[in-house]
Amino acid sequence: MPQSGDERLVDLEARLEREDPRFARALRSGRPARPREYRRTGAWWGLALGVAALGSGIALAQGLLIAAGLVVVGMSAQLVDPDPSRLGRQGPKGR
Structure with missing residues (x-):
């Protein structure tokens, strides 16, 4: 039996x-914040560190x-880099 539109919206919410x-809280209050995918402040701090x-x-x-600096720079650069699938680039196999 197909779900009604309201049920789908409740599931999505x-x-x-x-x-x-x-x-979700910011969206409810009418002042939306950036979604998690676009928040990279911590990654930039890690890159600077x-x-x-x-x-x-x-x-x-x-x-x-x-060695520790290289590892932290590598991890942070991976977090700062946007998702390759959105830019049309091919990601690693299995993604």
């Missing part, structure tokens, strides 16, 4: 509330600090 409660650690490691000649 519940799923949105589970996935991104901040966005990684570059600082990498620079410090190079200046102090500390291999462990250089």
Whole structure:
């Protein structure tokens, strides 16, 4: 039996509330916030921290600090980079 339009909207609202409660609350109040996919502030802070650690490691000649900086920069760059499927690029196999 097909669902009515109201049931589908209620299901969509519940799923949105589970996935991104901040966005759902802001939408209800009439002042929408950015969805989670477009919030990258933490990723930019991680990128800045990684570059600082990498620079410090190079200046102090500390291999462990250089390696940690490279790892943090790599992880943050992955988070900052937008979803390749939206830009028409091919993502890794299995996505």
